[in-house]
Amino acid sequence: MKFYRxxxxxxxxxxxxxxxxxxxxxxxxxxSKIKDGIVFVNAAHNTATVILQEDDSSIHEDTKEIxxxxxxxxxxxxxxxxxxxxxxxxxxxxxxxxxxLAIPVKDGRLFLGTWQQVFLLELLEPRRREVTVTVIxx
Amino acid sequence: MKFYRxxxxxxxxxxxxxxxxxxxxxxxxxxSKIKDGIVFVNAAHNTATVILQEDDSSIHEDTKEIxxxxxxxxxxxxxxxxxxxxxxxxxxxxxxxxxxLAIPVKDGRLFLGTWQQVFLLELLEPRRREVTVTVIxx
Amino acid sequence: MKFYRxxxxxxxxxxxxxxxxxxxxxxxxxxSKIKDGIVFVNAAHNTATVILQEDDSSIHEDTKEIxxxxxxxxxxxxxxxxxxxxxxxxxxxxxxxxxxLAIPVKDGRLFLGTWQQVFLLELLEPRRREVTVTVIxx
Numbered sequence: 001m002k003f004y005r006x007x008x009x010x011x012x013x014x015x016x017x018x019x020x021x022x023x024x025x026x027x028x029x030x031x032s033k034i035k036d037g038i039v040f041v042n043a044a045h046n047t048a049t050v051i052l053q054e055d056d057s058s059i060h061e062d063t064k065e066i067x068x069x070x071x072x073x074x075x076x077x078x079x080x081x082x083x084x085x086x087x088x089x090x091x092x093x094x095x096x097x098x099x100x101l102a103i104p105v106k107d108g109r110l111f112l113g114t115w116q117q118v119f120l121l122e123l124l125e126p127r128r129r130e131v132t133v134t135v136i137x138x
Numbered sequence: 139m140k141f142y143r144x145x146x147x148x149x150x151x152x153x154x155x156x157x158x159x160x161x162x163x164x165x166x167x168x169x170s171k172i173k174d175g176i177v178f179v180n181a182a183h184n185t186a187t188v189i190l191q192e193d194d195s196s197i198h199e200d201t202k203e204i205x206x207x208x209x210x211x212x213x214x215x216x217x218x219x220x221x222x223x224x225x226x227x228x229x230x231x232x233x234x235x236x237x238x239l240a241i242p243v244k245d246g247r248l249f250l251g252t253w254q255q256v257f258l259l260e261l262l263e264p265r266r267r268e269v270t271v272t273v274i275x276x
Numbered sequence: 277m278k279f280y281r282x283x284x285x286x287x288x289x290x291x292x293x294x295x296x297x298x299x300x301x302x303x304x305x306x307x308s309k310i311k312d313g314i315v316f317v318n319a320a321h322n323t324a325t326v327i328l329q330e331d332d333s334s335i336h337e338d339t340k341e342i343x344x345x346x347x348x349x350x351x352x353x354x355x356x357x358x359x360x361x362x363x364x365x366x367x368x369x370x371x372x373x374x375x376x377l378a379i380p381v382k383d384g385r386l387f388l389g390t391w392q393q394v395f396l397l398e399l400l401e402p403r404r405r406e407v408t409v410t411v412i413x414x
Contacts, residue, residue, distance in 0.1 A: 001139040001274075001277040003312060003414050005380065036141060038178055038272055040314055040378050044389030046330050052236050054184050058216035059228045066209055066229050071342055078334035090335045091342050095233055095371055098328050099392070100378050102178050102238050104143065104270045111270060113182030116237070132380045132387060134314055136274060136277075136412060138141050139277040139412075174279060176316055176410055190374050192322050196354035197366045204347055204367050233371055240316050240376050242281065242408045249408060251320030254375070274412060276279050 004032030012122035037137015089123035142170030150260035175275015185227040227261035280308030288398035313413015365399035
């Protein structure tokens with residue numbers, strides 16, 4: 001059993017942006033030389049998350065619309081150090097993946113469904129984000 | 139430390155069906171001969187998920203009712219390749235477990251609370267579904 | 277690769293209480309002597325969960341308010357063995373972390389963002405709760 005860890009740094013451009021990081025996670029799995037195991041994907045943030053989803057802008061926009069109705073910006077929040085959007089992003093993070101994922105690795109490849117990809121989902125505004133990728137296996 | 143992986147194939151019968159897969163996950167843990175570790179349960183789908191819950195139809199129906207109010211079918215979605223229910227199922231997946239679970243294994247048994255069971259939750263319509271079960275431990 | 281497991285027992289005082297268990301999880305990582313790996317945090321409950329969040333009461337109250345609007349107490353639920361709050365807590369658990377977390381360990385420390393902490397979140401009423409902490413790494 002082996003262990004390998006690396007990180008992905010990225011810059012987001014806007015609120016509720018899904019950034020497809022599947023290839024970058026796969027690159028780290030490749031470097032790990034681990035063929036069979038699990039890859040863990042963690043965002044060190046309360047205001048962004050990691051999530052599995054299809055890489056299709058229509059479902060990203062639908063998700064944004066529903067989530068913004070569930071956690072609206074046009075209401076008062078107590079946690080308003082950085083404005084209403086900050087509190088809302090904390091709540092969305094708790095509803096959407098909560099910054100941690102575990103995905104199988106099979107024959108050296110992320111084992112995902114045909115339409116599943118790995119995303120960093122920005123819940124706040126343009127920011128530098130860091131994703132930790134940990135591979136455990138053999 | 140050992141690694142073992144197998145999969146569960148199943149056929150769902152209807153939208154929002156909870157299928158209890160605890161025994162089938164336990165069977166794979168038994169085959170692994172791993173006594174202490176973690177078992178990972180992953181659905182390779184955006185329109186079904188895996189989730190921990192009680193095996194009681196009343197709470198399944200309550201959950202369905204609430205989730206269908208939060209992500210209603212009677213609205214327009216942009217992602218409508220396969221009808222409104224497809225977009226809704228993608229959003230429900232992101233809110234409900236997002237297709238990945240990690241559960242402790244203790245003395246060769248899934249370590250769950252008295253009322254906790256492992257489910258595949260169908261979010262779309264009757265389909266063939268695949269769940270990957272990975273055990274890591276000693 | 278090593279494996280270590282321990283548990284945290286705690287008593288909650290009220291509904292929707294976030295109890296910061298980061299130090300207790302860190303203590304178990306210390307005892308494990310594992311420097312690099314993953315720590316799994318699992319609650320053996322359907323009516324409480326584990327979740328990553330900031331340790332700030334304002335965001336906890338905001339989250340409570342939104343979640344109680346999404347899963348209200350003033351409606352009928354079929355699952356009412358222990359009153360309406362029981363059904364609601366089961367649904368909130370499925371929306372909020374679903375009782376399982378995986379967090380990187382780096383140089384013997386939980387690798388969290390500046391504002392991320394690990395919480396048990398009580399979704400029912402004052403109860404004894406048990407959290408299982410499993411460390412895998414080297």
